[in-house]
Amino acid sequence: MAEKKPQNLQNHAKLDPPFHFFLAPVALLILIAAVMKAIHNGFDGDHIVYSIELILGGLWALVLTFKVRIYSLKVQDRVIRLEERLRMQELLSQALKSRVYELTEQQLIALRFASDGELPALVEKTLAGNLPPKAIKQAIQSWRPDYWRV
Numbered sequence: 001m002a003e004k005k006p007q008n009l010q011n012h013a014k015l016d017p018p019f020h021f022f023l024a025p026v027a028l029l030i031l032i033a034a035v036m037k038a039i040h041n042g043f044d045g046d047h048i049v050y051s052i053e054l055i056l057g058g059l060w061a062l063v064l065t066f067k068v069r070i071y072s073l074k075v076q077d078r079v080i081r082l083e084e085r086l087r088m089q090e091l092l093s094q095a096l097k098s099r100v101y102e103l104t105e106q107q108l109i110a111l112r113f114a115s116d117g118e119l120p121a122l123v124e125k126t127l128a129g130n131l132p133p134k135a136i137k138q139a140i141q142s143w144r145p146d147y148w149r150v
Contacts, residue, residue: 007145009137012113014149019069027058027065034058076150077109084108092120099127106133115142 005011015021035058038051085108088100100123103111107126110133114122118141126136 004145004147006143007113007147008143009140012137012143012146016069016150019065023065024069027062030061031055031058072150077105080112081105081108084112087116088119088123091116092123096120096123096127102127107131107136109133110136112146113137113144114140115144118142 034054038054041047041051041054043051085100089097092100103123103126111119111122111126114136122136122139125131125139131139
């Protein structure tokens with residue numbers, strides 16, 4: 001099995017080839033083809049129902065593709081929130097533990113990349129300055145990779 005490339009701020013974003021290079025483009029092409037066919041057939045008389053069906057089918061394919069992706073990302077974000085809150089219960093001082101629920105979902109998701117050693121200080125800094133996710137990731141010195149991202 002190939003060794004995984006170490007993650008950092010510059011390379012942690014993930015492309016999902018089946019989604020980004022097949023499902024989304026094909027769904028978009030289906031919608032475009034449906035609109036073009038509907039325009040070619042016209043919106044009058046016998047063709048209007050067929051034209052509307054084509055456009056609705058193409059729109060259905062595009063919306064379905066993106067909703068499935070969005071739902072899986074939301075589930076993943078909920079799991080990350082839970083994992084990070086559990087990790088923080090083990091690693092943070094009592095004073096910081098009581099403030100974990102002040103962190104936003106996006107802050108928790110960004111903090112998952114912080115190593116165990118730097119997490120307490122970074123949580124304290126995040127709470128004190130209400131750091132945005134990008135600033136949190138930029139502040140991480142020892143990157144904790146997440147190879148399971150959807």
